[in-house]
Amino acid sequence: MSRAKDVRHPGLRLGEGHPDVAADAEEMNFGFWVFLMSDAIVFALLFATYARMVSSVAGGLGPEALFDLKSITIETAALLASSFTFGMASLALKYARSPRPLVKWLCVTLLLAAVFLGFELHDFAHMIAMGAGPSRSGFASAFFALVPLHGLHVLAGCVWAIALMAQIAIHGIDKEVKLGVQRLGLFWHFLDIVWVVIFTVVYLGGLA
Amino acid sequence: MTLHHLLLGRLDLHALPFWTMIEHPTHETIVNGTITTAAAGLEVLAAIVVIALVTRAGKWRYLWSEWLTSVDHKRIGIMYIALSFVMMSRALIEAALMRTQQAFGLGGGFLSPEHFGELFSTHGTIMIFFMAMPFLTGVINFAMPLQIGTRDVSFPVMNSVSLGLTTAGAMMIVISLALGKFSTGGWSGYPPFTEAAFNAGVGPDYWIWAVTLSSLGTMMSGINFAVTIYKRRAPGMTFMRMPLFTWTALCTAILMIFAMPPLTVATAMLALDRYLDFHFFTNGSGGNMMNYANLFWLFGHPEVYILILPAFGVYSEIFSTFSGKLLYGYTSLVLATMAIAVISFAVWLHHFFTMGQNASVNAAFGIATMLVGIPTGVKIYDWILTMFRGRVRFTVPIVYGLGFMMLFVLGGLSGILLANPTLDYQVHNTLFLVAHFHNMLIPGLLFGMLAAYHYWFPKAFGFRLDERWGMISAVSWIVGFMLAFFPLYVIGAMGFPRRTVAYFDPVYRPWMLIALAGAAVVLVALASLFVQLFVSIRRREALAVPAGDPWDGSNLEWAIAAPAPEYNFSVIPDVSDRNPFMIAKQKGDAYQTPAEFQDITMPKNSPLGMALAVAGGALAFGLVWHIWWLVALSCLGVLVAIVGQGFARDCEKVIPAAEVRRQHEAWLRTVAASRAVPRDLEGEPANTGLAARDRFSQAAE
Amino acid sequence: MSGGKKAVGAGTLVRRLAILVVAALLPAMFARRRTGTRSLAGSTGSHGRPEDEQAEYRRELGSYVRGVSLAFVLTAIPFALVHWSMLSHGWLLVAIGVLALVQVVVHFRFFLHIDPPNQHTDDLMLILFTSLILIAMAGGTTWILTDLAARMH
């Protein structure tokens, strides 16, 4: 049967030090992984739509005039770093004896996410101020569906992280929390991948 | 912004179905207003009667704790099917109304074009999203975990959330009859017609949110089924030992996972256009409405295979069971199912051959479309060979199956015609197409689901359905379908456009009258289904099959009592081959007492599904009517419910081993007291669910 | 290349590219050395023995470090290429596209821990199937809409 000893699901594998989650981890993570793949289709279609509509500026401003590479660089750095800090949180979950390091790394991750979201909001405000809000053109619509959707995902991830810390405060690091952190990790790293495609297709592609 | 707007958004007296006819009484408004008011009145009345009955019987607590908050896959499945029957009734009445209109539509008829538009839009939307999808989701929910030998699906609470969201979506359509108007944009909701510029009212919004809720629910069901089949099969049940219905459930689940996102993207973009003035599909400002057709059918075509594959699975089960033979060509059926599932992602453009892309694009998709015929043909031959030299028992499911086999091939042939772009240009958007897809959906999907309903009903409730009324219904369905739709091939080929309220050429009329007769017969079929249910409940003692195996079945679901216990299996079975229960019966080791019973852990009830149904429904309602406080409040509700769920602990209960043993031994006593019946007596009261081994019973090689 | 940026001279271009390549290779070399301990800790499992656990911890930490440094480099290169307009428009698009693909693989490998030979086949099949559907859907959409757009002019 598939409840083999060497559980080999994607993402962090807690291993034999955590027998309480072994039975559920594979099923839970696989299910979440399937959800992510379905979410990937959503993003893929938004990318295809964006690629088609990038030239439909309807006489308004296009990518070159609107995007600011500096702010994108900061956002990217923050998000990449947050993937690493989440990795540290995962390791803390696996190896640390107390909840302290886990919570600490989750907080750092949240901080980086806040930097990301702050700069992203600033970008959006800038675009709207330049008269390129979502109702300006097909291009602007496609942009404001794709990029903020990723941002909303990040925001959802933050809410989830905060909820997990609250659970830790109430229940300690129990089975549910472990499974939750594992899945949030998948989510977080997945969003990073989406961002790689966003900065490539939308920003770099638009400025190239 | 007035107080009224603040509180009720754009909801006002004009939303009531009789208001226009009071304000502007003309012949047209009175006729249409009266029909809608009567229908809405009937709906409200039905709701009141149900509430009154439940209250009088004092059953609210029972309903809440045994059904609405239950996470038992069997109960959730049954609730899905109940929803499907309710919605089917409404959609069929609407179909009959449309047929009546067109029968008398020479030079006008009695319905206004808007009313007719609402009718085909609600009919189509209900039939696909709130009849067909709940039906097949219900059947999979009920049967698949039993077939693979597990006690529940992988995510039982999410299962109940799926049901909640689907129900909330259905409620949007139900409410739209009494408050405001539904979309006139058809089940596909094409912009720019459904954009705010042309359709500022609530109709398209009702459609958008109904469909979006259902699509989210379906996506979750897909994940649930796929993970269950991947991770929860009983020990020894390898993929190639799974019953064929489970195989089709797996492929359908995979299609759900990947085909629902395009729909969600399409409806969400349309909503952004309508609510926030985006320009995805508008005429001006760089919008591109052709992308909508593209996105919608990226979902739409796989969707028709989501609809048909489970029915194929059901037919595979019943042709083998009721022919007393093993399934012919198991491996080829599995491969054909997989091939269909994969090809179904590569043909979506055949729904818009006429949109203007160049001929080589059309040719590529046309050829891909014709390819689907090959695996489908393989299946048909496999089923024929399954029956070949068997002793076919003419039970209700087999009658549906034979009706399917004959009619579906015809429908498939008309599909191959349509797959040729040059021909499609001629009959695109005519009633020929309407005839084609009803020809696939009714004999394919609907007959399959009704056969499944007959086949597994005894396992759900412990008694069989009445055969006589079942037969009346099945025959009426087949005859009614042929009368209602064969004429449409003819008038479609003569050029009659679909979605047309009236016509001015009398040649269409005789055909329309025949089609009307067909619709009447279909209504008889529907009524017989309800009579049958009623009669069967009355005769439930005589029809009881407590031993659990009324049809001499071969898979695990028949190896347990009927109705199935909450935990399905006293001990998880060990599987060593296909058709495990048939082999056990042959070897004489069915109905054993296991050496040892263990405590069984089952998930506790959860109110999350109901909470999200209410919050999701309120959210959609607020969005439709622009009641922003309700939108904010229900968003908050959704958030609190989901985050709150994360804090839940202690979600499992234990059924002690002693109790399991008690139930198991009681069942075995029933089996011991039962007289085994040969297949000739299958339909008689003598059949209490224990199959005799006679020369006609299935042989496992 | 609009926006008034001047294309840089060939010499500077080569120099900058060389720096970037070296920067890209550094963490990779660093990675090679680390993998030595992998098989050891990977197969035995920790079982609470502190020295094993230590080794496994260091191995996993190393994997994250390698992942994030590769990610940063693979991000920096395309950003630099675009910022200084180092290639002609067409080649620029190709280059950033390829680098993004590589980076996606890196993220899968080091953050999501998808490593084919050791992977549970279910997950791998899932990813491959998703990629297939994703390419069909996004590619098909692009094909169809581009064709339609071309025919409208």
Ligand code: HEM
């Ligand atoms: C058996 C009785 C049924 C009858 C008499 C019937 C009748 C009709 C009629 C008259 C139309 C409108 C045709 C037009 O465009 O002029 C229609 C459309 C449609 N029907 Fe049915 N129908 C039946 C069953 C079903 C079933 C079982 C399904 C699906 C599972 C279904 C799905 C649809 C869909 C999707 C449309 C297209 C709606 C649109 O134009 O957007 N129908 N049907």
Ligand SMILES: [Cu+2]
């Ligand atoms: Cu199709």
